[in-house]
Amino acid sequence: MSADQQHIAHHDDHGSMTKKKIWGVFWVLLGITTIEFFIALVLIPRGVLSHPVGNIIYIGLTLLKAFYIVAYFMHLKFEKIGLIYSILVPLMFIIFFIIWMLYEGNFWMHIRL
Amino acid sequence: MTTNTSEIDEIKSTPWNGGRSPFNVEYGKMMMWFFLLSDAFTFSGLLIAYGALRFSSVSWPNPDEVFQSAPGIHGGAPLVFVGIMTFILIMSSVTMVLAVEAGHRKAKSEVSKWMIWTIIGGLAFLSCQAWEWTHLHHEGAWWGANPFLNKDGSVASTNFTNLFFTITGFHGFHVFSGVVLNVIIWINVLGGTYERRGHYDMIEKVGLYWHFVDLVWVFVFTFFYLV
Numbered sequence: 001m002s003a004d005q006q007h008i009a010h011h012d013d014h015g016s017m018t019k020k021k022i023w024g025v026f027w028v029l030l031g032i033t034t035i036e037f038f039i040a041l042v043l044i045p046r047g048v049l050s051h052p053v054g055n056i057i058y059i060g061l062t063l064l065k066a067f068y069i070v071a072y073f074m075h076l077k078f079e080k081i082g083l084i085y086s087i088l089v090p091l092m093f094i095i096f097f098i099i100w101m102l103y104e105g106n107f108w109m110h111i112r113l
Numbered sequence: 114m115t116t117n118t119s120e121i122d123e124i125k126s127t128p129w130n131g132g133r134s135p136f137n138v139e140y141g142k143m144m145m146w147f148f149l150l151s152d153a154f155t156f157s158g159l160l161i162a163y164g165a166l167r168f169s170s171v172s173w174p175n176p177d178e179v180f181q182s183a184p185g186i187h188g189g190a191p192l193v194f195v196g197i198m199t200f201i202l203i204m205s206s207v208t209m210v211l212a213v214e215a216g217h218r219k220a221k222s223e224v225s226k227w228m229i230w231t232i233i234g235g236l237a238f239l240s241c242q243a244w245e246w247t248h249l250h251h252e253g254a255w256w257g258a259n260p261f262l263n264k265d266g267s268v269a270s271t272n273f274t275n276l277f278f279t280i281t282g283f284h285g286f287h288v289f290s291g292v293v294l295n296v297i298i299w300i301n302v303l304g305g306t307y308e309r310r311g312h313y314d315m316i317e318k319v320g321l322y323w324h325f326v327d328l329v330w331v332f333v334f335t336f337f338y339l340v
Contacts, residue, residue: 017213022211025117026203029203036339040192041192055339058176058335059340066331069328070328072210073209073320074325080138082135082136083136083138087146090150091150092155093244094153097161100165101164101165103254105169106168106283108168109169111186112169112171
């Protein structure tokens with residue numbers, strides 16, 4: 001092991017997850033999933049929420065869960081800003097891809113009708 | 114002259130002028146991140162194909178009707194089984210971070226203990242998926258065969274089953290690969306490889322992969338079972 005690696009390994013300890021924080025994130029993830037189940041099994045069947053509104057909430061909660069997993073479990077929040085951007089910025093292309101393809105899919109349906 | 118030299122020296126001292134690691138992470142860890150980025154694009158491609166085909170359909174099978182069974186429960190229990198699967202995968206992600214945390218403290222037996230729990234979680238998830246696939250197959254669902262009707266009562270195309278088996282299959286294959294990697298790393302932990310190396314960075318790298326698998330499941334769960 002080179003001195004450089006040792007330096008990196010040592011630096012990694014900085015801002016790492018404690019056991020308490022790990023279980024905190026676990027309860028957040030479990031809580032969000034429970035809310036999703038509550039919406040799917042209680043709110044939508046009883047007509048409190050409509051399906052389209054429920055879907056928007058599901059997607060919002062999914063992205064929130066993704067944030068907690070990537071930021072804390074995968075430790076990305078504590079990495080150098082350059083690494084964070086080099087992972088997150090390319091993902092922006094996916095947003096455009098989603099919009100284009102869903103628009104296109106909708107268009108196919110109208111052709112068929 | 115002296116000022117010029119010192120200015121040049123100052124420029125050369127930035128992290129981006131070579132000779133050091135600007136992201137301050139180990140090479141293997143950075144490469145794992147870039148691999149996961151490429152894998153994220155692969156899964157996005159599959160899920161966006163699913164979205165485009167679903168948007169092009171007038172109606173679509175109701176997930177609450179398709180996925181309403183669990184071992185011992187023959188219908189009428191939507192989301193129960195997939196809820197258990199989601200819980201298993203989140204739990205195994207937690208035990209993985211606990212292994213990483215123990216690795217920072219170089220606590221070999223604790224790392225080994227949490228790796229075992231992570232491997233058990235992965236195997237439990239795969240067993241659940243095997244049960245679900247078998248169950249759906251017995252109901253007549255497979256690539257190219259869709260016994261489920263659309264919500265509006267019309268006959269559904271095979272898009273639903275094709276996409277379901279392809280995407281959950283591709284994800285399940287990732288889980289399987291993750292379990293294999295975890296077993297290899299666990300054997301190395303037991304053999305004292307990382308103790309001799311002086312750090313447990315390999316746990317972090319395999320951990321990144323494992324969390325990514327959990328992350329993909331979060332999206333698969335939402336788009337196949339909830340939406």
